[in-house]
Amino acid sequence: MLSEFDIIDRYFTRPSPGAVLGVGDDAALIKPARGMELAVSTDMLVAGQHFFADADPRKLGHKSLAVNLSDMAAMGARPRWAILSLALPEPTVRTDEKWLEAFADGFFGLAQAHQVDLVGGDTTRGPLAISVTIIGEVATGKALRRSGARPGDDIWISGQLGDAALALAHVQRRMVLEPGEITGCLSALHTPTARVELGQRLIGLADSAIDISDGLLADLGHILKSSKVAAVINISEINCSAAMKRCLPRALALECLLAGGDDYELCFTVPRSRRKKIEMLSLEQRIPLTRIGEIDEGEGLVVLDAAGNTITLETKGYDHFHV
Numbered sequence: 001m002l003s004e005f006d007i008i009d010r011y012f013t014r015p016s017p018g019a020v021l022g023v024g025d026d027a028a029l030i031k032p033a034r035g036m037e038l039a040v041s042t043d044m045l046v047a048g049q050h051f052f053a054d055a056d057p058r059k060l061g062h063k064s065l066a067v068n069l070s071d072m073a074a075m076g077a078r079p080r081w082a083i084l085s086l087a088l089p090e091p092t093v094r095t096d097e098k099w100l101e102a103f104a105d106g107f108f109g110l111a112q113a114h115q116v117d118l119v120g121g122d123t124t125r126g127p128l129a130i131s132v133t134i135i136g137e138v139a140t141g142k143a144l145r146r147s148g149a150r151p152g153d154d155i156w157i158s159g160q161l162g163d164a165a166l167a168l169a170h171v172q173r174r175m176v177l178e179p180g181e182i183t184g185c186l187s188a189l190h191t192p193t194a195r196v197e198l199g200q201r202l203i204g205l206a207d208s209a210i211d212i213s214d215g216l217l218a219d220l221g222h223i224l225k226s227s228k229v230a231a232v233i234n235i236s237e238i239n240c241s242a243a244m245k246r247c248l249p250r251a252l253a254l255e256c257l258l259a260g261g262d263d264y265e266l267c268f269t270v271p272r273s274r275r276k277k278i279e280m281l282s283l284e285q286r287i288p289l290t291r292i293g294e295i296d297e298g299e300g301l302v303v304l305d306a307a308g309n310t311i312t313l314e315t316k317g318y319d320h321f322h323v
Contacts, residue, residue, distance in 0.1 A: 002097065002100075004123045004124075007086075007088075007100060007123050008023070008121075008123060010100075011100045011101065011103075011104040012084065012104060012118060012121065014108065014117075014118060015117075016028075016081075016117035016118070016119050017117065018030075018080055018081065018115065018117045019081060019117050019119045021119075022117060022118070022119045022120070023118065023119060023120055023121075027120070028081070028083075028119035028120045030080070030081050030119065030135065032080075032137050033137060035139060035140055036137040036138065036139060036140065037137070037138060037139075037140045037141075037143070038135055038136070038137065039071075039072060039075045039077035039135070039136040039137070039138050039143060040133065040134070040135050040136075041068055041071035041072065041133070041134050042068075042131065042132070042133040042134075043064075043067045043068050043071070043131070043132055044129060044130070044131040045060075045063070045064055045067070045129065045130045045131075046127070046128075046129045046130075047127060047128035047129065048127075051063070052171075053128060055190070056102075056190065057099045057100075057102040057103040057106065058102040058103065058105055058106035059106060059190040059191050060103060060106065060130070060190075061102070061103040061104060061105065061106025061107035061108075061109075061110075062106040062107065062109065062110050062190075062191050063106075063190060063191060063192060064084075064107060064130045064132050065082065065107050065110045065111055065116070065132060065134075066110060066191070066192050066193070066194050066264060067132075067192070067194075067213065067264060068082065068132045068133075068134035069110070069114060069116075069134065069194035069196055070192070070194040070195070070211040070213065070264040071134065071211060072134060072136040072194070072196060072199065073194050073195045073196045073198065073199030073200075073211060073266060074144065074199060074209050074210050074211040074266060075136070075138060075143045075144050075145075075199065075209075076138055076142065076143055076144040076199045076200050076202055076203040076209070077136035077137060077138040077143065077199070077200075078136050078137050078138065078196075078200060079114055079116050079134055079135075079136040079196060080115075080116065080117065080135055080136055080137055081116065081117050081118075081119045081134070081135045082111065082116050082117070082118050082119070082132055082133065082134050082135070083118070083119060083120045083121050083132070083133040083134075083135075084107070084118055084120075084121035084130070084131070084132055085121045085122040085123070085124075085130075085131040085132075086121070086122075086123045086124075086129070086130055086131075087123075087124050087125070087126035087127060087128065087129040087130075088123060088124070088125060088126070088128065089125070089126070089127060089128050090125070114194075114196060116134070138203075139203070142203050142204075143203075144199065144202060144203060144206055144208065144209040144268070145208060145209075145226070146208055146209070146210050146222050146223045146226035146227065147208065147226040147227050148206075148207040148208040148227060148269075149207055149208040149223050149224070149226075149227035149229050149269040149295045150207055150227070150229070150269075150271070150295060151229060151295055151296055151297045152271065152272060152294070152295065153207055153208075153269035153270060153271055153272070153294065153295040154269065154270050154271075154272050154275060154278075154291050154293075154294060154295075155220070155231060155233060155267065155268075155269055155291065155292050155293040155294060155295060156267070156268050156269070156270060156278060156289055156290060156291050156292065157212070157216070157238065157239065157265055157266065157267050157268075157289070157290055157292055158195050158198060158265045158266045158287050158288065158289055158290075159193075159195070159239065159263070159265040159287060159288060160188075160239050160240050160241050160244070160265075160288065161212065161216055161238055161239070161240055161244075161257055161258075161260075161263050161265060162240050162241070162244045162253070162256045162257035162258075162260055162263070163184060163185040163188035163189070163240075163241050163243065163244065163263075164185070164188040164189040164192065164260065164261070164262035164263060165215075165255075165256035165257075165260020165261060165262060165263075166181075166185045166243060166244060166247065166253070166256050166260070167182070167185035167186045167188060167189040167190075168189060168260070168262070169252060169256060169260075170182065170185065174252060175247065175252055175253070175256075177243060178243070178246075181241075181242070181243035181246075184241065184243065185241070185243055188262075188263075189262060192262070192263075192264040193264070194211075194264055195211075195264075195265065195266050195287065197285065198266060198281075198285055198287060199266060201281055201284075201285065202266075202268055202281075205270055205274055205277055205278065205281070206268040206269060206270050207268075207269050207270065207271065208223050208226075208227060208268060208269045209223075209266055209267070209268035209269075210222055210223055210266070210267050210268075211264055211265070211266055211267075212261075212263040212264065212265045212266070212267050213261055213262065213263070213264060214261045215258060215259035215260055215261040215263075216233075216238070216257075216258050216259070216263075216267065217258050217259050217301065217303070217313065218259065218261075219267055220233070220267055220301060221301055223267070223269065224295075224299070224300070224301060227295075228299070229295050229296065229297065229298070229299070230295070230296040230297060230298040230299050230300050230301065230302075231293055231294065231295050231296060231300075231301050231302070232293050232294055232296060232301075232302045232304065233292045233293030233301070233302070233303055233304070234292065234293060234303075234304045234305070234306070235254070235257065235258070235303060235304070235305055235306075235311065236305065236306035237290060237291065237292040237293070238257060238290065238292050239288050239290040240257060244256070244257060249305075254311075254313065255313065258303070258313055259313060269295055272294075275291070278291075
Protein backbone atom coordinates (compact mmCIF):
# COMPACT_ATOMS: atom_id res chain seq x y z
CA MET A 1 0.00 0.00 0.00
CA LEU A 2 1.33 3.44 -0.91
CA SER A 3 2.27 5.78 1.90
CA GLU A 4 1.29 9.45 1.99
CA PHE A 5 4.79 10.43 0.90
CA ASP A 6 4.86 7.82 -1.86
CA ILE A 7 1.67 9.33 -3.30
CA ILE A 8 3.08 12.86 -3.21
CA ASP A 9 6.47 11.88 -4.65
CA ARG A 10 5.16 9.57 -7.35
CA TYR A 11 2.11 11.42 -8.62
CA PHE A 12 2.17 15.05 -7.53
CA THR A 13 5.78 16.21 -7.47
CA ARG A 14 6.51 18.07 -10.72
CA PRO A 15 8.84 20.92 -11.67
CA SER A 16 7.54 24.37 -10.64
CA PRO A 17 9.33 26.84 -12.91
CA GLY A 18 6.98 29.68 -11.96
CA ALA A 19 7.64 29.38 -8.22
CA VAL A 20 10.63 30.29 -6.10
CA LEU A 21 10.17 26.96 -4.27
CA GLY A 22 7.62 24.28 -5.06
CA VAL A 23 6.64 20.89 -3.63
CA GLY A 24 8.99 19.32 -1.08
CA ASP A 25 9.44 21.84 1.73
CA ASP A 26 7.27 23.01 4.63
CA ALA A 27 5.80 25.75 2.45
CA ALA A 28 5.99 26.93 -1.13
CA LEU A 29 7.55 30.25 -2.02
CA ILE A 30 5.96 32.34 -4.73
CA LYS A 31 6.65 35.84 -5.96
CA PRO A 32 4.13 37.90 -7.95
CA ALA A 33 5.42 39.96 -10.83
CA ARG A 34 5.94 43.68 -10.33
CA GLY A 35 2.70 45.64 -10.48
CA MET A 36 0.56 42.58 -9.80
CA GLU A 37 -1.64 41.58 -6.89
CA LEU A 38 -2.66 38.04 -5.98
CA ALA A 39 -6.10 36.52 -6.58
CA VAL A 40 -6.77 33.47 -4.40
CA SER A 41 -9.67 31.01 -4.49
CA THR A 42 -10.48 27.59 -3.01
CA ASP A 43 -13.00 24.95 -4.06
CA MET A 44 -13.75 21.60 -2.44
CA LEU A 45 -15.30 18.66 -4.28
CA VAL A 46 -16.78 15.85 -2.16
CA ALA A 47 -17.82 12.41 -3.40
CA GLY A 48 -21.59 12.04 -3.33
CA GLN A 49 -22.06 15.81 -3.14
CA HIS A 50 -20.24 17.16 -6.20
CA PHE A 51 -19.41 13.99 -8.12
CA PHE A 52 -20.23 10.30 -8.14
CA ALA A 53 -17.80 8.17 -6.14
CA ASP A 54 -17.08 6.04 -9.22
CA ALA A 55 -16.40 9.05 -11.47
CA ASP A 56 -13.70 8.72 -14.13
CA PRO A 57 -10.56 9.84 -12.24
CA ARG A 58 -8.95 11.51 -15.28
CA LYS A 59 -12.02 13.65 -15.85
CA LEU A 60 -12.24 14.29 -12.11
CA GLY A 61 -8.65 15.53 -12.08
CA HIS A 62 -9.49 17.90 -14.94
CA LYS A 63 -12.66 19.21 -13.32
CA SER A 64 -11.08 19.71 -9.90
CA LEU A 65 -8.74 22.29 -11.43
CA ALA A 66 -11.18 23.66 -14.02
CA VAL A 67 -13.62 24.91 -11.38
CA ASN A 68 -10.80 26.92 -9.81
CA LEU A 69 -9.57 28.24 -13.14
CA SER A 70 -13.11 29.52 -13.69
CA ASP A 71 -12.83 31.63 -10.54
CA MET A 72 -9.62 33.15 -11.90
CA ALA A 73 -11.40 33.85 -15.21
CA ALA A 74 -14.18 35.70 -13.40
CA MET A 75 -11.61 38.04 -11.84
CA GLY A 76 -9.64 38.53 -15.04
CA ALA A 77 -6.64 36.93 -13.34
CA ARG A 78 -3.88 34.85 -14.86
CA PRO A 79 -3.69 31.55 -12.90
CA ARG A 80 -0.14 30.76 -11.74
CA TRP A 81 0.01 28.33 -8.81
CA ALA A 82 -2.20 25.63 -7.27
CA ILE A 83 -2.31 23.71 -3.99
CA LEU A 84 -4.02 20.29 -3.98
CA SER A 85 -5.31 18.38 -0.97
CA LEU A 86 -6.80 14.90 -1.22
CA ALA A 87 -8.76 12.84 1.30
CA LEU A 88 -8.59 9.23 0.14
CA PRO A 89 -10.73 6.34 1.43
CA GLU A 90 -9.39 2.98 2.54
CA PRO A 91 -7.56 1.26 -0.34
CA THR A 92 -10.05 0.32 -3.03
CA VAL A 93 -10.19 0.53 -6.78
CA ARG A 94 -10.64 4.29 -6.35
CA THR A 95 -7.35 4.82 -4.56
CA ASP A 96 -5.05 2.35 -6.21
CA GLU A 97 -2.18 3.40 -8.40
CA LYS A 98 -4.24 3.41 -11.61
CA TRP A 99 -6.77 5.80 -10.04
CA LEU A 100 -4.05 8.14 -8.81
CA GLU A 101 -2.20 8.05 -12.11
CA ALA A 102 -5.35 8.88 -14.09
CA PHE A 103 -6.37 11.65 -11.68
CA ALA A 104 -2.90 13.20 -11.86
CA ASP A 105 -2.92 12.97 -15.66
CA GLY A 106 -6.22 14.86 -15.83
CA PHE A 107 -5.10 17.48 -13.32
CA PHE A 108 -1.66 18.12 -14.81
CA GLY A 109 -2.93 18.02 -18.38
CA LEU A 110 -5.10 21.06 -17.68
CA ALA A 111 -2.47 22.66 -15.42
CA GLN A 112 0.14 22.51 -18.17
CA ALA A 113 -2.28 23.96 -20.72
CA HIS A 114 -2.63 27.04 -18.49
CA GLN A 115 0.98 27.08 -17.19
CA VAL A 116 -0.14 26.48 -13.62
CA ASP A 117 2.41 25.01 -11.19
CA LEU A 118 1.35 22.67 -8.40
CA VAL A 119 3.37 23.99 -5.45
CA GLY A 120 1.98 22.10 -2.46
CA GLY A 121 -0.87 20.29 -0.79
CA ASP A 122 -1.71 17.45 1.55
CA THR A 123 -3.10 13.92 1.61
CA THR A 124 -5.03 12.17 4.34
CA ARG A 125 -7.29 9.18 4.92
CA GLY A 126 -11.03 9.83 4.82
CA PRO A 127 -14.09 10.00 2.58
CA LEU A 128 -13.04 10.87 -0.98
CA ALA A 129 -12.68 14.65 -1.22
CA ILE A 130 -10.59 17.03 -3.32
CA SER A 131 -9.67 20.57 -2.34
CA VAL A 132 -7.80 22.91 -4.68
CA THR A 133 -6.55 26.37 -3.85
CA ILE A 134 -5.51 28.43 -6.84
CA ILE A 135 -3.45 31.60 -6.87
CA GLY A 136 -3.31 33.99 -9.79
CA GLU A 137 -2.03 37.41 -10.74
CA VAL A 138 -3.90 40.46 -11.91
CA ALA A 139 -2.66 44.01 -12.45
CA THR A 140 -3.05 46.07 -9.29
CA GLY A 141 -6.52 47.62 -9.11
CA LYS A 142 -7.71 46.02 -12.36
CA ALA A 143 -9.44 42.83 -11.17
CA LEU A 144 -13.01 42.25 -12.31
CA ARG A 145 -15.45 42.28 -9.41
CA ARG A 146 -19.09 41.56 -8.72
CA SER A 147 -19.70 45.05 -7.39
CA GLY A 148 -19.22 47.18 -10.51
CA ALA A 149 -22.48 46.71 -12.43
CA ARG A 150 -24.26 49.97 -13.28
CA PRO A 151 -27.78 50.79 -14.53
CA GLY A 152 -27.82 50.66 -18.32
CA ASP A 153 -25.17 47.92 -18.55
CA ASP A 154 -25.88 45.03 -20.89
CA ILE A 155 -25.79 41.57 -19.31
CA TRP A 156 -23.77 38.99 -21.26
CA ILE A 157 -22.97 35.32 -20.91
CA SER A 158 -20.32 33.19 -22.55
CA GLY A 159 -20.95 29.80 -24.14
CA GLN A 160 -24.08 27.76 -23.57
CA LEU A 161 -25.92 27.17 -20.31
CA GLY A 162 -27.71 24.17 -18.88
CA ASP A 163 -26.06 21.15 -20.50
CA ALA A 164 -24.20 20.00 -17.39
CA ALA A 165 -27.40 20.07 -15.36
CA LEU A 166 -29.22 18.25 -18.16
CA ALA A 167 -26.56 15.54 -18.09
CA LEU A 168 -26.94 15.13 -14.33
CA ALA A 169 -30.72 14.93 -14.66
CA HIS A 170 -30.27 12.25 -17.34
CA VAL A 171 -27.88 10.21 -15.18
CA GLN A 172 -30.31 10.48 -12.27
CA ARG A 173 -33.14 9.36 -14.60
CA ARG A 174 -35.11 12.56 -14.09
CA MET A 175 -34.69 13.42 -17.78
CA VAL A 176 -34.18 11.33 -20.91
CA LEU A 177 -31.73 12.65 -23.48
CA GLU A 178 -31.50 11.40 -27.04
CA PRO A 179 -28.43 9.26 -27.88
CA GLY A 180 -26.93 12.07 -29.96
CA GLU A 181 -27.31 14.54 -27.09
CA ILE A 182 -25.71 12.55 -24.28
CA THR A 183 -22.02 12.92 -25.19
CA GLY A 184 -22.07 16.71 -25.44
CA CYS A 185 -24.00 17.15 -22.20
CA LEU A 186 -21.79 14.72 -20.28
CA SER A 187 -18.71 16.54 -21.57
CA ALA A 188 -20.10 19.81 -20.17
CA LEU A 189 -20.61 18.12 -16.81
CA HIS A 190 -17.33 16.22 -16.47
CA THR A 191 -14.77 18.31 -18.39
CA PRO A 192 -15.86 21.96 -18.31
CA THR A 193 -13.86 24.66 -20.08
CA ALA A 194 -12.78 27.62 -17.96
CA ARG A 195 -12.83 30.93 -19.87
CA VAL A 196 -9.46 32.09 -18.57
CA GLU A 197 -8.31 34.11 -21.58
CA LEU A 198 -11.74 35.66 -22.05
CA GLY A 199 -11.71 36.88 -18.44
CA GLN A 200 -8.38 38.61 -18.98
CA ARG A 201 -9.65 40.23 -22.18
CA LEU A 202 -12.69 41.61 -20.33
CA ILE A 203 -10.53 43.84 -18.14
CA GLY A 204 -11.19 47.40 -19.27
CA LEU A 205 -14.43 46.34 -21.01
CA ALA A 206 -16.66 44.80 -18.33
CA ASP A 207 -17.96 46.61 -15.26
CA SER A 208 -18.55 43.37 -13.35
CA ALA A 209 -18.20 39.62 -13.77
CA ILE A 210 -18.84 36.29 -12.09
CA ASP A 211 -18.51 32.66 -13.09
CA ILE A 212 -21.72 30.66 -13.39
CA SER A 213 -21.11 27.75 -11.04
CA ASP A 214 -24.32 27.64 -8.98
CA GLY A 215 -26.76 28.66 -11.73
CA LEU A 216 -27.43 31.85 -13.68
CA LEU A 217 -30.11 33.20 -11.35
CA ALA A 218 -28.02 32.68 -8.22
CA ASP A 219 -24.78 34.00 -9.66
CA LEU A 220 -26.28 36.99 -11.45
CA GLY A 221 -28.07 37.61 -8.17
CA HIS A 222 -24.66 37.94 -6.48
CA ILE A 223 -23.72 40.69 -8.94
CA LEU A 224 -26.99 42.50 -8.29
CA LYS A 225 -26.59 42.30 -4.53
CA SER A 226 -22.95 43.41 -4.58
CA SER A 227 -23.65 46.24 -7.04
CA LYS A 228 -26.95 47.29 -5.42
CA VAL A 229 -28.83 47.18 -8.73
CA ALA A 230 -31.68 45.30 -10.42
CA ALA A 231 -31.87 43.42 -13.72
CA VAL A 232 -34.21 42.11 -16.40
CA ILE A 233 -33.27 39.08 -18.52
CA ASN A 234 -35.12 37.18 -21.23
CA ILE A 235 -34.74 33.40 -21.37
CA SER A 236 -35.27 33.40 -25.14
CA GLU A 237 -31.94 35.23 -25.46
CA ILE A 238 -29.94 32.68 -23.44
CA ASN A 239 -27.66 30.66 -25.68
CA CYS A 240 -28.27 26.94 -25.21
CA SER A 241 -27.75 23.67 -27.03
CA ALA A 242 -30.12 21.85 -29.35
CA ALA A 243 -30.66 19.34 -26.54
CA MET A 244 -31.82 22.08 -24.18
CA LYS A 245 -34.04 23.65 -26.83
CA ARG A 246 -35.72 20.29 -27.40
CA CYS A 247 -36.34 19.82 -23.67
CA LEU A 248 -37.75 23.31 -23.08
CA PRO A 249 -40.20 24.53 -21.90
CA ARG A 250 -40.49 21.60 -19.47
CA ALA A 251 -40.13 22.80 -15.88
CA LEU A 252 -37.10 20.60 -15.18
CA ALA A 253 -35.30 21.81 -18.32
CA LEU A 254 -36.03 25.43 -17.38
CA GLU A 255 -34.56 24.76 -13.95
CA CYS A 256 -31.45 23.25 -15.55
CA LEU A 257 -31.04 26.29 -17.78
CA LEU A 258 -31.51 28.95 -15.11
CA ALA A 259 -30.50 27.30 -11.86
CA GLY A 260 -28.79 23.99 -12.57
CA GLY A 261 -25.21 25.17 -12.07
CA ASP A 262 -21.93 23.51 -13.12
CA ASP A 263 -21.81 25.67 -16.28
CA TYR A 264 -18.49 27.45 -15.52
CA GLU A 265 -19.26 30.11 -18.10
CA LEU A 266 -18.89 33.82 -17.38
CA CYS A 267 -21.71 36.26 -16.73
CA PHE A 268 -20.62 39.87 -17.07
CA THR A 269 -22.00 43.36 -17.49
CA VAL A 270 -20.77 45.91 -20.02
CA PRO A 271 -21.86 49.46 -20.89
CA ARG A 272 -24.06 49.34 -23.98
CA SER A 273 -21.63 51.68 -25.74
CA ARG A 274 -19.19 48.74 -25.89
CA ARG A 275 -21.49 46.23 -27.59
CA LYS A 276 -19.46 46.22 -30.79
CA LYS A 277 -16.28 45.55 -28.84
CA ILE A 278 -17.84 42.52 -27.14
CA GLU A 279 -19.13 41.25 -30.48
CA MET A 280 -15.63 41.58 -31.93
CA LEU A 281 -14.17 39.84 -28.87
CA SER A 282 -16.58 36.96 -29.43
CA LEU A 283 -15.27 36.55 -32.97
CA GLU A 284 -11.64 36.81 -31.89
CA GLN A 285 -12.01 34.30 -29.06
CA ARG A 286 -14.33 32.04 -31.09
CA ILE A 287 -16.64 31.89 -28.08
CA PRO A 288 -20.35 32.70 -28.28
CA LEU A 289 -21.00 35.83 -26.22
CA THR A 290 -24.71 36.52 -25.87
CA ARG A 291 -26.53 39.58 -24.55
CA ILE A 292 -29.41 38.38 -22.37
CA GLY A 293 -30.68 41.46 -20.55
CA GLU A 294 -29.95 44.76 -18.88
CA ILE A 295 -29.00 46.17 -15.49
CA ASP A 296 -31.56 48.56 -14.01
CA GLU A 297 -31.95 50.72 -10.95
CA GLY A 298 -33.57 49.26 -7.85
CA GLU A 299 -33.28 45.69 -6.66
CA GLY A 300 -34.32 42.21 -7.74
CA LEU A 301 -34.17 40.12 -10.90
CA VAL A 302 -37.03 39.86 -13.41
CA VAL A 303 -37.03 36.89 -15.80
CA LEU A 304 -39.17 37.14 -18.95
CA ASP A 305 -40.18 34.55 -21.52
CA ALA A 306 -40.30 35.16 -25.27
CA ALA A 307 -43.76 36.69 -24.97
CA GLY A 308 -42.67 39.12 -22.28
CA ASN A 309 -44.37 37.27 -19.44
CA THR A 310 -42.67 37.07 -16.07
CA ILE A 311 -41.34 33.65 -15.06
CA THR A 312 -41.08 32.61 -11.43
CA LEU A 313 -38.71 29.79 -10.55
CA GLU A 314 -38.72 28.43 -7.01
CA THR A 315 -35.15 27.14 -7.25
CA LYS A 316 -32.63 29.94 -7.75
CA GLY A 317 -29.46 27.87 -7.82
CA TYR A 318 -27.35 25.21 -6.18
CA ASP A 319 -26.91 25.48 -2.40
CA HIS A 320 -24.62 23.01 -0.60
CA PHE A 321 -26.81 23.13 2.48
CA HIS A 322 -30.18 22.78 0.69
CA VAL A 323 -29.98 19.77 -1.62
